[in-house]
Every structure is written in structure tokens, then in C-alpha cells.
Amino acid sequence: MTTTDETAFRRIYRAYRPEIATYFLRRVDTDDAQDLTEEVFAVAWRRRRDVPQDREALLWLYGVARNVLSHHRRSMGRRIRLNSRLGNLPTRDPAGLDVQVVRRLEYEQVLEAASHLRLRDQEVLRLALWEGLTHHEIAGITGASVPAVKQRFHRAKRRLTREYQHLSHHQAIPAATRKGGDD
Numbered sequence: 001m002t003t004t005d006e007t008a009f010r011r012i013y014r015a016y017r018p019e020i021a022t023y024f025l026r027r028v029d030t031d032d033a034q035d036l037t038e039e040v041f042a043v044a045w046r047r048r049r050d051v052p053q054d055r056e057a058l059l060w061l062y063g064v065a066r067n068v069l070s071h072h073r074r075s076m077g078r079r080i081r082l083n084s085r086l087g088n089l090p091t092r093d094p095a096g097l098d099v100q101v102v103r104r105l106e107y108e109q110v111l112e113a114a115s116h117l118r119l120r121d122q123e124v125l126r127l128a129l130w131e132g133l134t135h136h137e138i139a140g141i142t143g144a145s146v147p148a149v150k151q152r153f154h155r156a157k158r159r160l161t162r163e164y165q166h167l168s169h170h171q172a173i174p175a176a177t178r179k180g181g182d183d
Contacts, residue, residue, distance in 0.1 A: 009048050013041055016058045023065050028072070036072055040065045078132055106168075113163035121156035128153055 020040050024033035043064050044051055052060050114122055127133045127141065135153065139146045 005048050008051075008053075009045055012044065012051060012057050012061075016061055017041065019058060020061055020065055023062065024069070027069060032072065036065070036068050039068050043068070074137075081132060109167050110160075110164055113160055113167050116163050117156065117159055120152065121159055124149065124152045125156050125160065 017037065021033060021037045024036045027033075028036065040061060044061060050060075051057050114125065117125075123142070124138060127138045128135070133141070135146050135149045138144075138153075139149045142149065144152070
């Protein structure tokens with residue numbers, strides 16, 4: 001980093017931080033506005049050689065702010081959907097302890113099966129199933145095309161199914177935990 005880079009960044013930060021903060025204050029709560037403003041300037045710092053000079057810098061910062069806000073809203077939407085799904089879960093599992101144990105063992109087998117997949121397969125499954133992202137969003141993150149993501153997702157599900165079936169045949173659930181097992 002040169003002194004010129006740092007000086008130019010400081011000048012832009014001092015000159016345009018209030019406008020960017022106001023941009024966010026009109027759209028989100030105060031705490032989020034502060035965080036998002038700082039995120040914009042973090043991007044500006046990382047891309048300081050791309051930031052135009054003079055008044056064009058403000059327009060460039062507004063573009064970054066728009067992208068940051070869009071990302072923030074998508075994240076909030078995912079958080080709201082997750083909270084909604086969690087809120088719909090029963091507070092108590094009506095199943096008996098034996099069923100809960102079997103479910104836990106099956107869950108562990110799924111995790112074990114997933115650990116045998118290639119990292120690329122694991123990632124596409126996590127992004128789609130755990131993070132709830134669309135194929136289009138996954139394509140944006142991974143740099144792959146949407147059709148490629150769809151194909152990877154379906155292949156990864158097939159591989160996971162095969163791996164799970166293989167493991168479940170080799171790892172018998174203890175008789176005491178099966179429904180109707182010996183007491």
C-alpha cells in the first residue's frame with residue numbers, strides 16, 4: 001500500500017461516509033445502517049485502485065451500497081424463513097426415546113455418508129439444503145453456470161443416497177434401539 005492510496009481512501013471516507021450512512025438509514029435500522037456503511041468502505045478499501053476520483057467516487061460507492069443492501073436483504077430473508085421453519089417445529093418430540101435414538105443414528109449416518117463425498121458435492125448440498133439457496137444463487141457463489149449447478153446437485157444427491165445405503169447396510173442399528181427390540 002502506498003501513502004497515496006491511504007490518503008485517497010481517507011479523503012473519500014471523510015467526504016462520503018455521511019452520504020452512504022444516510023443512504024442506509026433511509027432503508028434499515030440504525031445498527032444495520034452503521035454495519036452496512038462500514039461494509040461499503042471495506043469494499044472500497046479492498047478495491048481502492050478501482051474507486052474513481054472526485055464526485056464519481058460517490059456514485060461508485062452508491063453502487064457498492066446497493067449491492068451490499070441487496071445482499072443484506074437476501075440474508076435477512078433467509079433468516080426470517082429459517083426462524084419461521086424453526087417456529088413451526090414442535091417444542092416437544094412426541095416420539096418416544098427409542099424413536100429419537102434411531103433418528104439420531106440415522107442423522108449421524110447421513111453426516112457420515114456426506115463426509116465420503118467429494119468436497120464439491122458436499123458444498124453444493126450444503127448450500128442448497130442447509131443454507132436454502134437456489135441453484136441460481138449457488139451458481140453466483142461458485143462461479144458455475146445454473147445448469148452445471150443443477151446437474152451437480154442432482155448427482156450429489158444420488159451419490160449421497162448410494163453412500164447412505166452402503167453405510168446403513170454395514171452399520172446395523174442396535175436391537176435395543178429398534179421399535180419392538182428386546183427390553
